Amino acid sequence: MTCEHKRSMGIISSYSPSSPLSRLLCYTVLTILILAGIIALILYLVYHPSKPHFVVSGVAVYQLTNTNTTSPVTSTAITASLQFTLLSRNPNRRSSILYDRLSSYVTYKNQAITQPAPLPVLFLEKQGEVAMSPVMGGSAPLPVSADVAAGLMGDEAYGVVGLRLVVIGRMRYKSGPFRSGWYSIYVRCDVLIALRKGCSGQVPLLGAPECAVDV
Template sequence: MSDKVCSHHKNKRRKSLLRCCACLLAAIFVVLLVVLLTWAILKPKKPRFTLQDATIFALNVSAPNVISTSVQVTVNSHNPNSRIGIYYDRLYVYATYANQQITFFTVIPPVYQGHKDFNVWSPFVYGSNVPVAPYNGIALSQVQSDGAPIEMTIKIDGRLKWKVGSLTTGRYHIHVTCPVGIQLGNSKNSGIVVGNGVKYQISQGCSVSV
Protein backbone atom coordinates (compact mmCIF):
# COMPACT_ATOMS: atom_id res chain seq x y z
CA MET A 1 0.00 0.00 0.00
CA SER A 2 2.81 2.40 0.93
CA ASP A 3 4.51 1.72 -2.42
CA LYS A 4 1.36 2.83 -4.25
CA VAL A 5 1.15 6.01 -2.17
CA CYS A 6 4.83 6.86 -2.84
CA SER A 7 4.39 6.22 -6.54
CA HIS A 8 1.31 8.46 -6.57
CA HIS A 9 3.21 11.31 -4.88
CA LYS A 10 6.13 10.95 -7.27
CA ASN A 11 3.84 11.13 -10.29
CA LYS A 12 2.12 14.17 -8.82
CA ARG A 13 5.45 15.91 -8.25
CA ARG A 14 6.61 15.04 -11.75
CA LYS A 15 3.43 16.50 -13.27
CA SER A 16 3.79 19.68 -11.19
CA LEU A 17 7.41 20.04 -12.26
CA LEU A 18 6.49 19.54 -15.91
CA ARG A 19 3.72 22.13 -15.60
CA CYS A 20 6.15 24.66 -14.06
CA CYS A 21 8.70 24.04 -16.84
CA ALA A 22 6.01 24.43 -19.50
CA CYS A 23 4.81 27.71 -17.95
CA LEU A 24 8.37 29.00 -17.72
CA LEU A 25 9.11 28.13 -21.35
CA ALA A 26 5.86 29.74 -22.45
CA ALA A 27 6.70 32.93 -20.53
CA ILE A 28 10.19 33.06 -22.06
CA PHE A 29 8.72 32.51 -25.52
CA VAL A 30 6.21 35.35 -25.04
CA VAL A 31 8.92 37.74 -23.83
CA LEU A 32 11.20 36.87 -26.75
CA LEU A 33 8.31 37.26 -29.18
CA VAL A 34 7.48 40.71 -27.78
CA VAL A 35 11.14 41.77 -28.02
CA LEU A 36 11.44 40.51 -31.60
CA LEU A 37 8.21 42.20 -32.68
CA THR A 38 9.25 45.46 -31.02
CA TRP A 39 12.67 45.18 -32.68
CA ALA A 40 11.12 44.54 -36.10
CA ILE A 41 8.73 47.49 -35.75
CA LEU A 42 11.32 49.98 -34.49
CA LYS A 43 14.10 48.88 -36.90
CA PRO A 44 17.12 50.25 -34.99
CA LYS A 45 19.68 52.24 -36.96
CA LYS A 46 23.41 52.19 -36.32
CA PRO A 47 24.91 55.24 -34.60
CA ARG A 48 26.68 57.71 -36.86
CA PHE A 49 30.21 58.92 -36.21
CA THR A 50 32.02 61.91 -37.69
CA LEU A 51 35.69 62.82 -37.31
CA GLN A 52 35.53 66.60 -36.94
CA ASP A 53 39.19 67.54 -36.54
CA ALA A 54 42.64 66.31 -35.60
CA THR A 55 45.40 68.21 -33.79
CA ILE A 56 48.86 66.83 -34.55
CA PHE A 57 51.39 67.33 -31.77
CA ALA A 58 53.93 64.76 -32.92
CA LEU A 59 54.33 62.27 -35.76
CA ASN A 60 57.97 61.26 -35.86
CA VAL A 61 59.97 58.38 -37.27
CA SER A 62 63.02 58.07 -35.01
CA ALA A 63 64.14 54.83 -36.71
CA PRO A 64 62.80 52.79 -39.65
CA ASN A 65 60.91 50.55 -37.22
CA VAL A 66 59.94 53.11 -34.52
CA ILE A 67 57.18 55.76 -34.68
CA SER A 68 56.11 58.27 -32.02
CA THR A 69 52.66 59.82 -32.33
CA SER A 70 50.61 62.33 -30.34
CA VAL A 71 47.24 63.38 -31.75
CA GLN A 72 44.05 64.82 -30.30
CA VAL A 73 40.91 64.04 -32.29
CA THR A 74 37.36 65.32 -31.99
CA VAL A 75 34.72 62.68 -32.71
CA ASN A 76 30.99 63.34 -32.96
CA SER A 77 28.53 60.50 -32.31
CA HIS A 78 24.83 60.71 -33.22
CA ASN A 79 21.99 58.35 -32.29
CA PRO A 80 19.55 58.57 -35.27
CA ASN A 81 16.83 56.53 -33.53
CA SER A 82 13.76 58.32 -32.18
CA ARG A 83 12.67 55.48 -29.85
CA ILE A 84 15.87 53.61 -29.04
CA GLY A 85 18.62 54.69 -26.65
CA ILE A 86 22.21 53.47 -26.75
CA TYR A 87 24.41 52.46 -23.84
CA TYR A 88 28.06 52.65 -24.89
CA ASP A 89 30.32 50.38 -22.93
CA ARG A 90 33.94 51.46 -22.70
CA LEU A 91 35.14 52.63 -26.13
CA TYR A 92 38.80 52.25 -27.09
CA VAL A 93 40.29 54.85 -29.46
CA TYR A 94 43.59 54.40 -31.29
CA ALA A 95 45.37 55.31 -34.53
CA THR A 96 46.76 53.08 -37.26
CA TYR A 97 49.08 53.69 -40.19
CA ALA A 98 49.27 51.24 -43.08
CA ASN A 99 47.04 48.81 -41.12
CA GLN A 100 49.44 48.82 -38.17
CA GLN A 101 48.57 50.28 -34.76
CA ILE A 102 50.83 53.24 -33.92
CA THR A 103 49.28 54.43 -30.63
CA PHE A 104 48.11 52.91 -27.38
CA PHE A 105 44.42 52.59 -26.52
CA THR A 106 42.67 55.64 -25.05
CA VAL A 107 39.48 54.82 -23.12
CA ILE A 108 36.21 56.73 -23.42
CA PRO A 109 34.19 55.98 -20.24
CA PRO A 110 30.72 54.34 -20.47
CA VAL A 111 27.93 56.73 -21.44
CA TYR A 112 24.22 56.64 -22.33
CA GLN A 113 23.04 58.32 -25.53
CA GLY A 114 19.35 59.17 -25.63
CA HIS A 115 16.98 59.36 -28.58
CA LYS A 116 18.36 61.59 -31.37
CA ASP A 117 21.16 62.72 -29.03
CA PHE A 118 24.73 63.76 -29.87
CA ASN A 119 27.95 63.13 -27.97
CA VAL A 120 31.28 64.80 -28.67
CA TRP A 121 34.57 63.34 -27.46
CA SER A 122 38.08 64.79 -27.78
CA PRO A 123 40.49 62.04 -26.70
CA PHE A 124 44.28 62.16 -26.99
CA VAL A 125 45.79 59.15 -28.73
CA TYR A 126 49.52 58.74 -28.38
CA GLY A 127 52.32 56.25 -28.59
CA SER A 128 55.99 56.77 -27.74
CA ASN A 129 58.56 54.72 -29.66
CA VAL A 130 56.01 52.22 -30.91
CA PRO A 131 57.64 49.42 -32.93
CA VAL A 132 56.35 49.01 -36.49
CA ALA A 133 57.36 47.10 -39.60
CA PRO A 134 60.52 48.79 -41.01
CA TYR A 135 58.91 49.39 -44.41
CA ASN A 136 56.09 51.37 -42.73
CA GLY A 137 58.57 53.69 -40.99
CA ILE A 138 60.48 54.19 -44.23
CA ALA A 139 57.23 54.85 -46.14
CA LEU A 140 56.07 57.43 -43.58
CA SER A 141 59.42 59.24 -43.72
CA GLN A 142 59.21 59.33 -47.51
CA VAL A 143 55.63 60.66 -47.46
CA GLN A 144 56.62 63.41 -45.01
CA SER A 145 59.62 64.50 -47.07
CA ASP A 146 57.53 64.50 -50.28
CA GLY A 147 54.78 66.61 -48.66
CA ALA A 148 52.15 64.06 -49.71
CA PRO A 149 49.05 63.40 -47.58
CA ILE A 150 49.69 61.16 -44.59
CA GLU A 151 46.94 58.54 -44.64
CA MET A 152 46.18 57.33 -41.15
CA THR A 153 43.05 55.86 -39.60
CA ILE A 154 41.39 56.67 -36.28
CA LYS A 155 39.60 53.59 -34.95
CA ILE A 156 37.10 53.08 -32.13
CA ASP A 157 36.28 49.63 -30.80
CA GLY A 158 33.94 48.72 -27.97
CA ARG A 159 30.48 47.43 -27.11
CA LEU A 160 27.00 48.88 -26.94
CA LYS A 161 23.54 47.94 -25.68
CA TRP A 162 20.22 49.07 -27.15
CA LYS A 163 17.52 50.39 -24.81
CA VAL A 164 13.87 50.17 -25.86
CA GLY A 165 11.54 51.48 -23.16
CA SER A 166 12.48 49.56 -20.02
CA LEU A 167 14.12 46.72 -21.99
CA THR A 168 17.87 46.58 -22.53
CA THR A 169 19.51 44.15 -24.94
CA GLY A 170 22.74 42.23 -24.51
CA ARG A 171 26.07 43.68 -25.61
CA TYR A 172 26.97 44.10 -29.29
CA HIS A 173 30.44 44.83 -30.66
CA ILE A 174 30.86 48.18 -32.39
CA HIS A 175 33.73 49.02 -34.75
CA VAL A 176 34.22 52.57 -36.06
CA THR A 177 36.76 53.40 -38.78
CA CYS A 178 37.66 57.01 -39.61
CA PRO A 179 40.23 57.37 -42.42
CA VAL A 180 42.00 60.71 -42.61
CA GLY A 181 44.57 62.19 -44.97
CA ILE A 182 46.61 65.18 -43.74
CA GLN A 183 49.26 67.09 -45.68
CA LEU A 184 51.56 68.30 -42.93
CA GLY A 185 53.08 71.67 -43.76
CA ASN A 186 51.12 72.00 -47.01
CA SER A 187 50.30 75.69 -47.61
CA LYS A 188 46.73 74.85 -48.70
CA ASN A 189 46.10 72.79 -45.60
CA SER A 190 48.36 74.40 -43.01
CA GLY A 191 45.80 74.11 -40.23
CA ILE A 192 45.62 76.28 -37.13
CA VAL A 193 48.49 76.44 -34.67
CA VAL A 194 47.26 75.34 -31.22
CA GLY A 195 50.02 75.50 -28.62
CA ASN A 196 52.62 72.94 -29.70
CA GLY A 197 50.32 71.35 -32.27
CA VAL A 198 48.55 72.08 -35.53
CA LYS A 199 44.79 71.59 -35.78
CA TYR A 200 43.27 70.35 -39.04
CA GLN A 201 39.55 70.62 -39.79
CA ILE A 202 38.30 67.37 -41.32
CA SER A 203 34.50 66.86 -40.86
CA GLN A 204 34.51 63.40 -42.43
CA GLY A 205 32.04 60.57 -41.83
CA CYS A 206 33.25 57.25 -40.44
CA SER A 207 32.16 53.72 -41.29
CA VAL A 208 30.35 51.91 -38.48
CA SER A 209 29.67 48.21 -38.04
CA VAL A 210 27.62 46.70 -35.20
Protein backbone atom coordinates in the same frame (compact mmCIF):
# COMPACT_ATOMS: atom_id res chain seq x y z
CA MET B 1 -16.82 -8.04 -25.95
CA THR B 2 -17.17 -7.52 -22.20
CA CYS B 3 -18.70 -4.50 -20.58
CA GLU B 4 -15.40 -3.61 -19.00
CA HIS B 5 -13.71 -3.72 -22.37
CA LYS B 6 -16.41 -1.48 -23.88
CA ARG B 7 -16.08 1.01 -21.05
CA SER B 8 -12.30 1.11 -21.45
CA MET B 9 -12.71 1.68 -25.20
CA GLY B 10 -15.10 4.55 -24.48
CA ILE B 11 -12.66 6.18 -22.11
CA ILE B 12 -9.83 5.97 -24.62
CA SER B 13 -11.94 7.38 -27.46
CA SER B 14 -13.07 10.33 -25.37
CA TYR B 15 -9.43 11.49 -25.10
CA SER B 16 -8.41 10.67 -28.65
CA PRO B 17 -6.75 13.44 -30.71
CA SER B 18 -9.82 13.66 -32.93
CA SER B 19 -12.11 14.63 -30.10
CA PRO B 20 -13.59 18.18 -30.05
CA LEU B 21 -11.80 19.00 -26.78
CA SER B 22 -8.40 18.09 -28.21
CA ARG B 23 -9.02 20.07 -31.39
CA LEU B 24 -10.10 23.11 -29.37
CA LEU B 25 -6.94 22.89 -27.26
CA CYS B 26 -4.74 22.66 -30.35
CA TYR B 27 -6.48 25.64 -31.98
CA THR B 28 -6.11 27.69 -28.80
CA VAL B 29 -2.37 26.97 -28.49
CA LEU B 30 -1.86 27.70 -32.20
CA THR B 31 -3.74 31.00 -31.92
CA ILE B 32 -1.67 32.08 -28.92
CA LEU B 33 1.57 31.27 -30.76
CA ILE B 34 0.47 33.22 -33.83
CA LEU B 35 -0.52 36.25 -31.74
CA ALA B 36 2.77 36.11 -29.84
CA GLY B 37 4.66 36.02 -33.14
CA ILE B 38 2.73 39.00 -34.50
CA ILE B 39 3.37 41.01 -31.32
CA ALA B 40 7.08 40.14 -31.41
CA LEU B 41 7.30 41.21 -35.06
CA ILE B 42 5.55 44.52 -34.35
CA LEU B 43 7.87 45.26 -31.41
CA TYR B 44 10.89 44.40 -33.55
CA LEU B 45 9.79 46.70 -36.37
CA VAL B 46 8.94 49.53 -33.97
CA TYR B 47 11.98 49.34 -31.70
CA HIS B 48 14.63 47.80 -33.98
CA PRO B 49 17.49 50.32 -33.73
CA SER B 50 19.90 51.52 -36.38
CA LYS B 51 23.67 51.58 -35.93
CA PRO B 52 25.19 54.79 -34.50
CA HIS B 53 27.02 57.20 -36.78
CA PHE B 54 30.58 58.46 -36.22
CA VAL B 55 32.55 61.21 -37.95
CA VAL B 56 35.90 62.90 -37.28
CA SER B 57 35.56 66.68 -37.03
CA GLY B 58 39.11 67.65 -36.04
CA VAL B 59 42.67 66.38 -35.63
CA ALA B 60 45.61 67.83 -33.69
CA VAL B 61 49.11 66.44 -34.18
CA TYR B 62 51.59 67.17 -31.40
CA GLN B 63 54.23 64.68 -32.53
CA LEU B 64 54.55 62.28 -35.46
CA THR B 65 58.14 61.35 -36.16
CA ASN B 66 60.34 58.39 -37.04
CA THR B 67 62.54 57.10 -34.24
CA ASN B 68 65.37 54.58 -34.33
CA THR B 69 65.41 52.15 -31.40
CA THR B 70 68.38 50.06 -30.32
CA SER B 71 66.86 47.82 -27.65
CA PRO B 72 66.99 44.87 -28.01
CA VAL B 73 68.01 45.37 -31.66
CA THR B 74 68.13 48.33 -33.97
CA SER B 75 64.72 48.91 -35.55
CA THR B 76 62.46 51.62 -36.86
CA ALA B 77 59.62 53.08 -34.82
CA ILE B 78 57.15 55.95 -34.85
CA THR B 79 56.62 58.31 -31.95
CA ALA B 80 53.14 59.81 -32.10
CA SER B 81 50.98 62.09 -29.99
CA LEU B 82 47.62 62.93 -31.54
CA GLN B 83 44.18 64.15 -30.54
CA PHE B 84 41.06 63.34 -32.55
CA THR B 85 37.68 65.01 -32.11
CA LEU B 86 35.10 62.34 -32.83
CA LEU B 87 31.35 62.95 -33.02
CA SER B 88 28.92 60.11 -32.36
CA ARG B 89 25.27 60.52 -33.31
CA ASN B 90 22.32 58.30 -32.41
CA PRO B 91 19.94 58.22 -35.42
CA ASN B 92 17.18 56.37 -33.55
CA ARG B 93 13.97 58.10 -32.47
CA ARG B 94 12.94 55.36 -30.01
CA SER B 95 16.24 53.93 -28.74
CA SER B 96 18.99 55.40 -26.58
CA ILE B 97 22.55 54.01 -26.64
CA LEU B 98 25.03 53.22 -23.88
CA TYR B 99 28.75 52.86 -24.73
CA ASP B 100 31.02 50.96 -22.35
CA ARG B 101 34.64 49.73 -22.28
CA LEU B 102 35.63 51.96 -25.18
CA SER B 103 39.22 52.49 -26.22
CA SER B 104 40.81 54.17 -29.24
CA TYR B 105 44.10 54.05 -31.10
CA VAL B 106 45.59 55.31 -34.37
CA THR B 107 47.06 53.31 -37.22
CA TYR B 108 49.15 54.30 -40.22
CA LYS B 109 49.24 51.92 -43.19
CA ASN B 110 47.52 49.26 -41.05
CA GLN B 111 50.12 49.42 -38.26
CA ALA B 112 49.34 50.85 -34.84
CA ILE B 113 51.30 53.99 -33.99
CA THR B 114 49.67 54.65 -30.58
CA GLN B 115 48.72 52.47 -27.65
CA PRO B 116 44.96 52.07 -26.96
CA ALA B 117 43.59 54.96 -24.88
CA PRO B 118 40.55 54.29 -22.64
CA LEU B 119 37.40 56.37 -23.12
CA PRO B 120 34.71 57.12 -20.51
CA VAL B 121 31.30 55.48 -20.39
CA LEU B 122 28.96 57.45 -22.66
CA PHE B 123 25.18 57.66 -22.90
CA LEU B 124 23.43 58.91 -26.03
CA GLU B 125 19.82 60.04 -25.83
CA LYS B 126 17.43 59.38 -28.71
CA GLN B 127 18.69 61.30 -31.75
CA GLY B 128 21.41 62.75 -29.51
CA GLU B 129 25.03 63.57 -30.27
CA VAL B 130 28.19 63.45 -28.16
CA ALA B 131 31.79 64.53 -28.84
CA MET B 132 34.90 62.65 -27.73
CA SER B 133 38.43 64.08 -27.84
CA PRO B 134 40.87 61.33 -26.87
CA VAL B 135 44.59 62.09 -26.73
CA MET B 136 46.56 59.08 -27.92
CA GLY B 137 50.24 58.27 -27.92
CA GLY B 138 53.05 59.94 -26.03
CA SER B 139 56.77 59.65 -25.66
CA ALA B 140 57.00 55.87 -26.07
CA PRO B 141 57.72 54.88 -29.69
CA LEU B 142 56.01 51.90 -31.29
CA PRO B 143 58.02 49.63 -33.60
CA VAL B 144 56.93 49.64 -37.25
CA SER B 145 58.27 48.17 -40.46
CA ALA B 146 60.89 50.04 -42.47
CA ASP B 147 58.36 50.52 -45.29
CA VAL B 148 55.89 52.20 -42.94
CA ALA B 149 58.58 54.52 -41.54
CA ALA B 150 59.71 55.43 -45.05
CA GLY B 151 56.11 55.95 -46.11
CA LEU B 152 55.52 58.43 -43.30
CA MET B 153 58.62 60.42 -44.30
CA GLY B 154 57.44 60.53 -47.90
CA ASP B 155 53.88 61.57 -46.96
CA GLU B 156 55.13 64.36 -44.69
CA ALA B 157 57.40 65.62 -47.45
CA TYR B 158 54.40 65.62 -49.81
CA GLY B 159 52.22 67.31 -47.18
CA VAL B 160 49.35 64.77 -46.98
CA VAL B 161 49.18 61.94 -44.44
CA GLY B 162 46.47 59.29 -44.23
CA LEU B 163 45.57 58.03 -40.76
CA ARG B 164 42.96 55.70 -39.34
CA LEU B 165 41.27 56.17 -35.97
CA VAL B 166 39.97 52.91 -34.49
CA VAL B 167 37.45 52.73 -31.62
CA ILE B 168 36.51 49.40 -30.05
CA GLY B 169 34.27 48.51 -27.11
CA ARG B 170 30.69 47.48 -26.51
CA MET B 171 27.25 49.07 -26.62
CA ARG B 172 23.62 48.34 -25.84
CA TYR B 173 20.24 49.82 -26.80
CA LYS B 174 17.38 50.89 -24.57
CA SER B 175 13.98 51.13 -26.26
CA GLY B 176 11.24 52.06 -23.83
CA PRO B 177 11.06 49.23 -21.30
CA PHE B 178 13.30 46.97 -23.42
CA ARG B 179 17.06 46.62 -23.07
CA SER B 180 19.20 44.77 -25.54
CA GLY B 181 22.18 42.64 -24.69
CA TRP B 182 25.71 43.96 -25.12
CA TYR B 183 27.05 44.21 -28.67
CA SER B 184 30.69 44.55 -29.67
CA ILE B 185 31.36 47.72 -31.66
CA TYR B 186 34.24 48.36 -34.05
CA VAL B 187 34.62 51.83 -35.61
CA ARG B 188 37.09 52.74 -38.36
CA CYS B 189 37.64 56.37 -39.38
CA ASP B 190 39.96 57.02 -42.34
CA VAL B 191 41.08 60.64 -42.64
CA LEU B 192 43.52 62.65 -44.73
CA ILE B 193 45.33 65.51 -43.02
CA ALA B 194 47.55 68.28 -44.32
CA LEU B 195 50.79 67.79 -42.42
CA ARG B 196 54.45 68.59 -43.03
CA LYS B 197 57.41 67.57 -40.91
CA GLY B 198 57.87 69.86 -37.92
CA CYS B 199 54.28 71.11 -37.81
CA SER B 200 52.42 70.85 -34.50
CA GLY B 201 48.89 71.54 -33.33
CA GLN B 202 45.56 71.57 -35.13
CA VAL B 203 45.89 70.43 -38.74
CA PRO B 204 43.49 70.81 -41.68
CA LEU B 205 41.25 67.88 -42.53
CA LEU B 206 41.29 67.18 -46.26
CA GLY B 207 38.35 64.82 -46.01
CA ALA B 208 36.17 63.49 -43.19
CA PRO B 209 33.83 60.85 -44.54
CA GLU B 210 31.52 59.04 -42.15
CA CYS B 211 33.27 56.26 -40.27
CA ALA B 212 32.58 52.58 -40.91
CA VAL B 213 30.73 50.98 -37.97
CA ASP B 214 30.44 47.25 -37.31
CA VAL B 215 28.08 46.12 -34.52
